[in-house]
Amino acid sequence: MEQEQAPERRNNNRVLLIVALFLVLLGINGILFYMNQQKSKQNEQLAADIKVKDTKLEEQIKQYEALKADFERQSQELQGMGLANDSLEAKIASVNADLLKLRSFRAGSFSLADQKRYQQRAQNFERQLRQKDDEIAQLKKDNEMLFTETQTLKERQNKLTDTLGTIARSNQELSEKVAIASRLQAENIRVGVVNRRNKEAQDEDNEFKAKRVEKIKVTFNLSRNDVAPKETKLIMMRLLEPDGSALYNLSTGGGTFLIDGNEAFYTAKQEIVYDNTRQPVQFVYAKGNEYKTGPHTVELYADGYLIGKTTFTLK
Missing domain, CATH: 2.60.40 (Immunoglobulin-like)
Incomplete structure (x- = not known):
């Protein structure tokens, strides 16, 4: 009787071992599934963060490109008035240098510190840009006033020139008459x-x-x-x-x-x-x-x- 029970026990133990192994594997799979889920969420979050950073980088690049275009516009306006401005050329060079650095960032490497630093520099450039626009506007106004005054002076000068020309012609005619009258005979x-x-x-x-x-x-x-x-x-x-x-x-x-x-x-x-x-x-x-x-x-x-x-x- 005891000999018959021994194989039965062995079978029960085997079943228990299999069940235990199954439960262990099931637990491991659950853990792996959970870890995969967490990693997937992390990857999604990382991808989202990278996308945000890339979007911020693109926006920052566009902002600097706009700043460069505005500074170049100001330079052309000053040149059109016959003026040179070395400080403005230096600003354009600084904006170009920042643009070069911004375009060198790899995907996702544009950190919050970078964003803050370049945003502050952009705000500083925008403030300088507004100041220079105000200066150019005042220069244009002064030039218009000067042009008006110059035109008035030219008109007066033309009238004076005409008057002097008339006097000169009259004097010439008089001199010719005197010269003829003073001829000896x-x-x-x-x-x-x-x-x-x-x-x-x-x-x-x-x-x-x-x-x-x-x-x-x-x-x-x-x-x-x-x-x-x-x-x-x-x-x-x-x-x-x-x-x-x-x-x-x-x-x-x-x-x-x-x-x-x-x-x-x-x-x-x-x-x-x-x-x-x-x-x-x-x-x-x-x-x-x-x-x-x-x-x-x-x-x-x-x-x-x-x-x-x-x-x-x-x-």
């Missing part, structure tokens, strides 16, 4: 000839024999002119031969001068002090060889303009 122009014996001959018709002429003598008076200043005047005489060429000899005082801007030869010249007394002036010219036959012309000049003219004939 030669009157009573007479031509005579001197022969080899130093005898002078004159003719009412101004006709002389060429072979007997040694010198040509021209006399005249300077007419009265109350406008002309009493000063030294340079009188030029041109003696033109029948072909129109002027007699001149550098050794006897001939040379060149300007008539209406063109160079011309003169036969003789002399300086006189005009005294408004109808003073007489005389030229005596010796050619040194025979004169050509035909009509000759005497032209008298002062200050580059013609003051008198006459003709004579050598036969």
Whole structure:
């Protein structure tokens, strides 16, 4: 009987062992399930935290990009007004440096401390940005006032310039009239000839024999002119031969001068002090060889303009 009960006990023990093992495994599986559940929740929370951090990082990057754009706008506005601002360029460089650091953060590595630090820096930049906007607005206002004042001054200057131009033209016209009025005039122009014996001959018709002429003598008076200043005047005489060429000899005082801007030869010249007394002036010219036959012309000049003219004939 005892031998029959022993196998039965062994079977019962085996069943108990199996049940115990099952319960242990069941407990282990429960623990593992719980741990997996907790880990899953932790992973979900971690993923959520990373997503939040990444969202904060993206928002911070966008905020700095906006700050950079605003600072660059301010820089362009100042440049448009012809102004330079080194401190503004330094701010743009600082914002660029912060942007570079923000973009270097790996996913989920943007900590709360980082968020706080960059948010404070962004707020500081925004405060500086507002201050600079206020300064630029005041500069624009000042520039508009200055532009208005400048336009007013330009209008006044233009009016003054027009007035001065009118006065200058009037003065120029008056000066031209005075210059014309003050021109000297030669009157009573007479031509005579001197022969080899130093005898002078004159003719009412101004006709002389060429072979007997040694010198040509021209006399005249300077007419009265109350406008002309009493000063030294340079009188030029041109003696033109029948072909129109002027007699001149550098050794006897001939040379060149300007008539209406063109160079011309003169036969003789002399300086006189005009005294408004109808003073007489005389030229005596010796050619040194025979004169050509035909009509000759005497032209008298002062200050580059013609003051008198006459003709004579050598036969």
